[in-house]
Amino acid sequence: MxxxxxxxxxxxxxxxxxxxxxxxxxxxxxxxxxxxxxxxxxxxxxxxxxxxxxxxxxxxxxxxxxxxxxxxxxxxxxxxxxxxxxxxxxxxxxxxxxxxxxxxxxxxxxxxxxxxxxxxxxxxxxxxxxxxxxxxxxxxxxxxxxxxxxxxxxxxxxxxxxxxxxxxxxAPKHQGNFSGTFGDHDVWFVYALVLQDVRKKVLAIKVGYSFEPEQRAAAHNGPMAPEVTGLKWEVFLKQATSSEDAARQIEQAVLAKHAKHRLASNGEIIAGVDPLAIASTIADVMRNN
The missing domain is CATH 3.10.590 (ph1033 like fold)
Known part of the structure; x- marks a missing residue:
């Protein structure tokens, strides 16, 4: 009560x-x-x-x-x-x-x-x-x-x-006659996945947005066959945003700031950048928007 x-x-x-x-x-x-x-x-x-x-x-x-x-x-x-x-x-x-x-x-x-x-x-x-x-x-x-x-x-x-x-x-814990009402909804995250080898060396970073970053990592690992190749995508960072549109805009701003490191074959993947630098960029973009 x-x-x-x-x-x-x-x-x-x-x-x-x-x-x-x-x-x-x-x-x-x-x-x-x-x-x-x-x-x-x-x-x-x-x-x-x-x-x-x-x-x-x-x-x-x-x-x-x-x-x-x-x-x-x-x-x-x-x-x-x-x-x-x-x-x-x-x-x-x-x-x-x-x-x-x-x-x-x-x-x-x-x-x-x-x-x-x-x-x-x-x-x-x-x-x-x-x-x-x-x-x-x-x-x-x-x-x-x-x-x-x-x-x-x-x-x-x-x-x-x-x-x-x-x-x-x-949601939906606090519903009632004298309480706020929250509907069930997904929270959209900006995320960074890191691709690592068996020695945990970071080979690449993927920046994206989703309401389930862990599932995105699992989807990328499926064709990667980590148990054979030793390569695996893992969630390095996920940051909640206020909406899908906001998450998309932040993703694009982060990718734009690291444009010269994006792969030509997949513009959402960045190589040659420290994951902490990506985390810092995401934080800067979110604190200034």
Whole structure:
């Protein structure tokens, strides 16, 4: 059964929604320690600036959490350059990417009225951490009217790939009346296969994309007869992407960067390049797209 927590924030979750943010790495580590994937964190507006007067002390949003660690600087999030002390990206760089997010739309959303009296220590700790509520106290929060919004995605293909991979692993675990819905889908990977001889010397590298890189390696090994030739293709690297189109574009960008080393007989195979150089190229392309 999902547990319920709360924490204080500067405003509504946004649409698309921010990740669930923390001011310190220790606070995020604490959250991962006490949370299980699928738990709910209700966000409450602080009683001072920069929270708007209309949001102070009110239940503003609900995050259903995953354990995927992210950094707010990897997202295109609103910035407050005029008041750096109130810039959420700078002040709260550590985050967990959510499974699902809701904005609370109920007009009767004053936190203190819904949960009753809490200890001063609860409120103090919730300024920097997530605090668990017992099941009875959480009931009114779970009954609030709400509207689901989409989580903001990281701006790089590397980050979007991590989210896609996490979503695929969560499906269909967290389906229900008050949870996100993930459909079953394949995750597309950019991959690098290395062709090795019996001494593990790398003879060539194949760059491609697939939702099952291991099967691609097996398909190439079939006609190779490794038990006779001593040659075998193995998966050296596979990196999740956000879509088939993204995987194809990354594959083509990597091949283009190593064009002079591609075989004339098969443009997806590269010779004379260290596999680590290919891995570095894939990382560079994904972090800049």
């Amino acid at each position: 999902s547990k319920v927590f709360f924490t204080y924030v500067w405003g509504p979750p946004g649409n698309p929604a921010w990740p669930l943010t923390f001011a310190t790495k220790a606070a995020r580590s604490h959250a991962k320690k006490v949370l299980s994937e699928g738990d709910f964190v209700f966000t409450i507006g602080t009683r001072g600036d920069p929270t708007g007067a209309e949001h102070r002390g009110k239940v503003l949003g609900v995050f259903q959490v995953s354990d995927l660690e992210v950094n707010t600087q990897d997202y295109d999030l609103p910035r407050n350059h005029a008041r750096p002390e109130f810039d959420g990206v700078t002040r709260f760089p550590y985050a967990l990417h959510p499974i699902a997010v809701w904005q609370v739309t109920s007009p009767n959303n004053m936190f203190s009225r819904l949960v009753g009296p809490l200890t001063p220590n609860h409120h103090l700790q919730a300024q920097s951490k997530i605090i668990e509520l017992d099941a009875a106290t959480a009931v009114p929060l779970l009954s609030l009217e709400r509207h689901q919004v989409s989580p903001t995605l990281p701006r790089t293909e590397f980050g979007r790939g991590l989210v896609a991979l996490k979503n695929s692993k969560l």
